[in-house]
Each structure stands twice: as structure tokens, then as C-alpha cells.
Amino acid sequence: MSAINAAKDKDLHILMDTFISKLKRKQIHGSYNVAIETAQLLVKVVSLTKWTSLEQLISSISLIGKRLVDAQPRAYTCGNVVRRVLALIRDELEDEEKTKGSTTESSNVGSSMFNLLTPAKTDAQNKNKSGINDQRAVIIQSIRDLVDEIRNVDQEIEGMLDDLVHDNETLLTPTPSSQTVLRFLKRARQKRKFKVMVTECFPNDTAVAHNFAKQLAEANIETIIVPDTSVFAVMAGVSKVIVGTRCVFANGGSVTESGVSTVVECAREHRTPVFAVTGLYKLSPCYPFNRESLIEFGNSGKVVKFQENTLVENAETANPLYDYVPPENIDIFITNVGGISPNFIYRIVLDNYKQEDIDL
Known part of the structure; x- marks a missing residue:
């Protein structure tokens, strides 16, 4: 048995x-x-990790989540999925405590004055092992349901098309890298006729913008x-x-592609409504206290070529690869829950x- 557990631990470390x-x-x-990758990893963690209580499992996943967030702090959905899974486990823990409380009360009522009810240790161990296996199956199924929710985000958002897009409108999107926005617009075309403007997104996503426009055409x-x-x-x-997002914080602010902040400022000046299309899994319980840390910078050679010695020197x-958009510049978030x-x-x-899980 120890050899099997050692093999499982080794496989988990490799994963x-x-x-x-x-x-x-x-x-x-x-x-x-x-x-998706994070959720699938956590399914394997729950199935391979040896744990005897839900508190122990919560502690293990919290440590794993911290490692993942520290590895790539700007992969926001990774931390979001870990926190969602921890919330699912805590819900299961609350149900377990309620069940134990009701069982204890009933056993106290039925106990005799001579305390004759003394089950064997082996029976108690088998019952505990069976309970852990049942909990393991419930948690794994809950994570798989979360994966299905993430995969079906676009279908849920598409159900709101009739109220959002109308005939002969002109839409503008500054996030051509967003597959959610792409599928949203292509699905909207099946019911409406409209025109789309795509920003060039210089210098990082110019090729992506042209490919995005080609797919729309x-x-x-x-x-x-x-x-x-x-x-x-x-x-x-x-x-x-119409904009896509990488992450939406608890205050309503969001991290998006570079250049979006300027576009929504222009929209605000012209009183043009701004809709952010996003999935529930992108909502983060954190607050953007240090907004400068949210911005990642890329190759400056794309802005000014290194051959232009005078300018470079x-x-x-x-x-900047990303922008932070304050909540006042977004009119409404279109999500899979409305x-x-x-x-x-x-x-x-x-x-x-x-x-309890906000700070992993």
C-alpha cells in the first residue's frame, strides 16, 4: 500500500x-x-492525494493554489478556479458538519444508561473510509460540473443576443484576441445584420486583429x-x-488587452455604451489595490526598432501588454449568468x- 501511495505522490509531483x-x-x-487546465489538474489532485478529512484536503489545495499563483500571478483564472474548488469543498464540509450534528443528537437520545453501544474499531474505520471515498466522488463530480460551466460560457452568453445587438448597428471591439467576443459576434450575425470596427492593436496584436477581421468577413x-x-x-x-476581459475584480474593474482603456475613455466621452463580455470564471474576489502590478510589459523593440539608435538611446x-479599466468605464458585464x-x-x-480563500 505504501508503494502505491509513493507512486501516486510521485505522479502528482510530476503533474x-x-x-x-x-x-x-x-x-x-x-x-x-x-x-480548464487548472480544473483538470485539481481533479487529479483530489483523486491522487491521500487525505483523511476535508480540512486536510482544503489545506493541501490551498498550498497548491499558492504555488500556482506565485508561478504566474497574472494568470488570474488559475487562482479563480482554485478558489472556486475550495468553496465547493467548504460547502461539502458544512454539509458534513450538519449531518454529524444531527447524527450525534439522535445517538444521544437512543443511548442507554449502561453505554452498551460500542461499535468495533474496524467497523468505524471501514465506515470512515467509505465516507471519504463518497466525498472524493462528490468533489470530483463538482469540479467536473465547474469544467462544464466554463466550456458552456459562450452558449449562455449567446442567449442574450436579442437584447444586445440590433440591425444596422455599428459595433467596435478593441479586443480581437478574445475568442468569446469572436463567437459572440459570429452568433449574432445569424440573427442580425451589422457592421464591426476592429482596432489595429499596434504593436502586439496587429496580426491577430487582421486574422480576427478575416474570420468576421x-x-x-x-x-x-x-x-x-x-x-x-x-x-x-x-x-x-464590445470588449473582452482577462479578469474582473470584486470592485468591477477589469484587466484587458492593451489599448482598451483608451477606447473606453473615448466611448465615455461620446456617451457610447460599453459592454464587457466575460465568463463567471473570470470574476476574482481580489481587489486591485496596486494597479501598477497588474500591468505587464513586453518587448519594447516592437514600438521602436533597436536599429533606430538615436531614438533608442x-x-x-x-x-504594456495589458490595461486596467476602472468600473466607471464599463456599463454592463455580459456573463453566463446574465x-x-x-x-x-x-x-x-x-x-x-x-x-477564507481570498488570500491563498
Whole structure:
């Protein structure tokens, strides 16, 4: 038995080290893929880890979650999924405590004055082992249900199309890398006829923007690529701005692709509504106290070529990969559980996370 447990521990360590290596090297792309991979890893953790109580399992997953978050702090959905799983386990723990309480009361009522009810140790151990196996199966099924929820996010969002997009509108999106936005627009075209403007997203996502526009054109959607510097000029003719997000914090602020903050500022100036399309798994219980730490910087050579010696030597060049968008610049978040105001995000967070798990 010890050899089997040692083999399981070794397999688990290999899985953990491999996943952490992928996170550090950014070999897992996109919030969706990170969330799915994390949930599948936790299924294996629950099944392979040797634990005798739910408290012990919670402690183990908390330590694993801390390692994952430390490996890649800006892979926000990784920490979100870990906290969601911990909340599921804590719900199971609460149910167990309620069941134990009711069982204790009934046994006290039925006990005799001579305390004759003394079950054998082996029976108690077998019962405890059976209970742990049942809990293990329930938790694994709960995590799989969470995976199904993440995979079906787009279908739930698409059910709100009739109220969001209308005929002959002009939509603008500054997040061509978002597959959720892409599927949202392609599905909307099946019921509505509209035009889409896509920002060029210089310098990081220019090729992605062109590919995004190509896919929309293939779906019979009239598409125009707009230079980033022309956003304010064209905003007067835009009906709605559709953006994707990487993470939504408890205060309603969000982390998105670079350049989105400027676009939503222009939209606010023109009184153009801004809709953020996101899944529930991207909602984080954390608050962005240090907003500068949320921004990651990439290769500055994409902004100014290193061959341009004069500029490089006399200028400090920065290439931010992400933007922080404050809650006042988003009108509504379109999620798989409906439309949510930025001011109401904290309420949804309280329903899906536990206070004890915010700081892993």
C-alpha cells in the first residue's frame, strides 16, 4: 500500500511541476485554457492525494493554489478556479458538519444508561473510509460540473443576443484576441445584420486583429480595421463597444488587452455604451489595490526598432501588454449568468467564493 501511495505522490509531483513550468513559460495561452487546465489538474489532485478529512484536503489545495499563483500571478483564472474548488469543498464540509450534528443528537437520545453501544474499531474505520471515498466522488463530480460551466460560457452568453445587438448597428471591439467576443459576434450575425470596427492593436496584436477581421468577413460580417489613433474620430458613429476581459475584480474593474482603456475613455466621452463580455470564471474576489502590478510589459523593440539608435538611446520606451479599466468605464458585464452592473460584481463574488480563500 505504501508503494502505491509513493507512486501516486510521485505522479502528482510530476503533474504539478509540469503545469507550473507551462505557466511560467506561458505555454498555456488564454484565460479559458488556463481555467480548464487548472480544473483538470485539481481533479487529479483530489483523486491522487491521500487525505483523511476535508480540512486536510482544503489545506493541501490551498498550498497548491499558492504555488500556482506565485508561478504566474497574472494568470488570474488559475487562482479563480482554485478558489472556486475550495468553496465547493467548504460547502461539502458544512454539509458534513450538519449531518454529524444531527447524527450525534439522535445517538444521544437512543443511548442507554449502561453505554452498551460500542461499535468495533474496524467497523468505524471501514465506515470512515467509505465516507471519504463518497466525498472524493462528490468533489470530483463538482469540479467536473465547474469544467462544464466554463466550456458552456459562450452558449449562455449567446442567449442574450436579442437584447444586445440590433440591425444596422455599428459595433467596435478593441479586443480581437478574445475568442468569446469572436463567437459572440459570429452568433449574432445569424440573427442580425451589422457592421464591426476592429482596432489595429499596434504593436502586439496587429496580426491577430487582421486574422480576427478575416474570420468576421468569412462569417458575412462587414468589417473595418481602424487605426488606434482614429478611435476618437470614428466613435461618434459607433453604437456599442464590445470588449473582452482577462479578469474582473470584486470592485468591477477589469484587466484587458492593451489599448482598451483608451477606447473606453473615448466611448465615455461620446456617451457610447460599453459592454464587457466575460465568463463567471473570470470574476476574482481580489481587489486591485496596486494597479501598477497588474500591468505587464513586453518587448519594447516592437514600438521602436533597436536599429533606430538615436531614438533608442534618448527615449525610454514601454510596451504594456495589458490595461486596467476602472468600473466607471464599463456599463454592463455580459456573463453566463446574465447582465451584471459593475457595482453588483461583489455580490456575485460573495455567492461563488469563500472569504477564507481570498488570500491563498
